[in-house]
Amino acid sequence: MDLRQLAFFVAVAEELNFSRAAEKMAIVQPALSRQIQQLEDDLGVLLFKRDKRNVALTPAGAYLLTQARQLRLTVADIVTQTQRVHNGQIGTLRIGHPGSALYSILPDTLVTLKGRYPDVTTSLAEISERELFESLLSHRVDVGLTREVNTDSRIQSVHLFAESLALVVPDTHPLAAGPFTGLEQCRHESFILCSLDASLNYGRLLMGLFEQSGYLPHKVYEANYGATVLRLVEKELGLAILPISYQHGSSLRLRFLPLPTKTDMYVIWRTDDLNPVLHNFLAICRETVALLETEAFAITT
Template sequence: MDIRQLTYFLGVAEELHFSRAAEKLFIVQPALSRQIQQLEEELGVLLFERDKRNVKLTAAGSYFRDEISRLQHQLTYITEQTRRIHSGAVGKIRMGHPGSALYSILPETLAMMHERFPDVNVQLTEIAELELMEALKNYDIDVGFTREITVDPRFSTDLLFEEHFALVVPSDSPLNDSNFEDISQCRTAEFILPKIDVDINYGKILHGIFEEKGFRPKVVYHSNYGATILRLVEKKLGLSVLPISYREGASSLAVRFLKLPTVTQLYLIWRADDTNAVLPHLREIAQAAVKRLCLDEL
């Protein structure tokens, strides 16, 4: 028994006429009759009652038709799902991201992914930079947003956008766009900053902002969560320095962003040998999200 024989059987069961069925199935009638006979012999049952004028299904034939029709629909679905999985239209991808991505590219990327690929499951983990790299190495995540540059051949990256850092001050601060010149004006201020190792690229850049002006900030609070930092600045517990994309999610807070000349980059990173079919779609959509949000103009 094979799929071809079952197709022939369903054709005859639908038409209840061998000549018409043969015409629709693009097979000569004797060959069709022979295939049905072989199927009946293999099953050991009579599927059709036939004489010179009529063809009708036996009780066994009716049951067989119903079950084979159901299986045929199931096989069609399985075949289509297999193709969709292969193309990345169905699947799962695990994504790690820093908190700052929530204020820039992440929501738009997820919205566009859901719009174009609603059957792809994206699993999110907010994760620090160093932990993100370890998570990739350990296969705990498949892809991540990172501000770290890597030359490790095990990983591939796409540069998504470059943005400025900004000094974040309470909205009633005497510092504003018209009188702010550089961060040296804040030598005596208290700061709320991420606790980031200077050995990683983001830490070097952040600490370099102060070193360039010849002072070390007085840090009164550490937090690696941008939302926490913004609320503490709003409560006038200190100033901060964050990527300026945080401004997009802080419109309801009483804080002000003053652009600094120093820039940072955000990359998409993944294992170079990853064959997840969803990954190319995510890469394409992340770049499209950058353009839609005009993040390359920050």
């Protein structure tokens, strides 16, 4: 028994007339009769009681009609769902990101993704830059937002935008009232900074700022998560340098003083990843950047 035979059976069962059923199925009547006979032989049951004038379903035929109709609906649903998976309308996406992405591109991207593809399941993980690349290659995440430049052929990378860095100070700090002219004014301050590992682009960028200002920072705390850094600065435990996007949505008692240096944001994913949800996400990322450019996020592509 196959789906084609079932379709012929349903046509005859609904029409109770072989000629009309054959016309409906665009098949000659003798061929249709052979298909029904073959189906009955395969099942070992009589599906129709027929004579020269009438065709009627047997109890077995009536049961099969009910099941065949349900099966056709199931098959149609399988076809539809398979197409939706192919189009990225159903699936999962695991995103690794720095904390600053939650204050810039990520929320609006997720809103659009949810509105356009409500049956996609998304998980988020705020992880360090170094861990992000490892997580991507070990398939713990599917896509990442990062400030690191990719040099691995196994990973694809697209530049999304650049944004200014900012000196973050408590709102009670003298610099909060201005004027602020540069990091040269912070020579004797304590800093809360991320790891300044020379192998990380972001660490080198920060070190370059201090070197240009003629001193090395006095680092009193090391923290790689922006939310932690912000709270420590608010408690007057030191100053920090963070992407300026952190000022959006922050209700802490802080001031963000723009610096002339910019930091880049990239989206990265595995080169061989065929997940259609991923590629929908990448398209939405680009759309979001275009929208943010028209708002007060101080970003540039």
